[in-house]
Amino acid sequence: MKGITLLALSIFSTAFLSFAPVSKKYIVIDASHGGNDQGVIYGDFKEKDITLSIAKEIQKLNGSQGEYEVILTRDTDIFPTLSERTAQINKLNPEMVISLHVNSSPQKETTNQGTEIFTQNSEVSRKLAEKISKKFDAQKIEERNLHMLRETKAPAVLVELGFMNNSVDRKYITSENGQKEIAQKFVEIINEH
Numbered sequence: 001m002k003g004i005t006l007l008a009l010s011i012f013s014t015a016f017l018s019f020a021p022v023s024k025k026y027i028v029i030d031a032s033h034g035g036n037d038q039g040v041i042y043g044d045f046k047e048k049d050i051t052l053s054i055a056k057e058i059q060k061l062n063g064s065q066g067e068y069e070v071i072l073t074r075d076t077d078i079f080p081t082l083s084e085r086t087a088q089i090n091k092l093n094p095e096m097v098i099s100l101h102v103n104s105s106p107q108k109e110t111t112n113q114g115t116e117i118f119t120q121n122s123e124v125s126r127k128l129a130e131k132i133s134k135k136f137d138a139q140k141i142e143e144r145n146l147h148m149l150r151e152t153k154a155p156a157v158l159v160e161l162g163f164m165n166n167s168v169d170r171k172y173i174t175s176e177n178g179q180k181e182i183a184q185k186f187v188e189i190i191n192e193h
């Protein structure tokens, strides 16, 4: 089944919402970057592909049977602007928003490793970050004034999944197993919500 994206929802929202069970709650997974915006690049690896692949895996693993419906900001290689993303998210009014990114540092190779989580200036955002941190053993939780966090009204976090220029992280986040494991952890977080 093809997943539902925010764009599809905005086009068909009237029809869609009238058929959606009242109890359905939405979780938005933001596959960052896309299209001409590649994000971080290392050889053939691109941040935009990694975030898309993991986002789609989260939607697939979560399925549509549970209490939460996972909606993606994109499910192809396109670039919705940050303003388009947050405008659509605010229309949908989801329970939470998780924006997926890949980190990098100025050096060619780095010993920096692991997950970093950025939060809004709110208790709910920090609590969500704590849950994610427990699963991923995060190196850092920090409040950040970023468009995605500032303009999103729902509880939101931005997760840097690992460093592209760290060989251990790179191997993990670009491998099929690593991506499946990451997606599975997010599905658990969503359903423990």
Ligand SMILES: [Zn+2]
Binding pocket: 032, 033, 039, 040, 047, 100, 101, 102
């Ligand atoms: Zn990014």
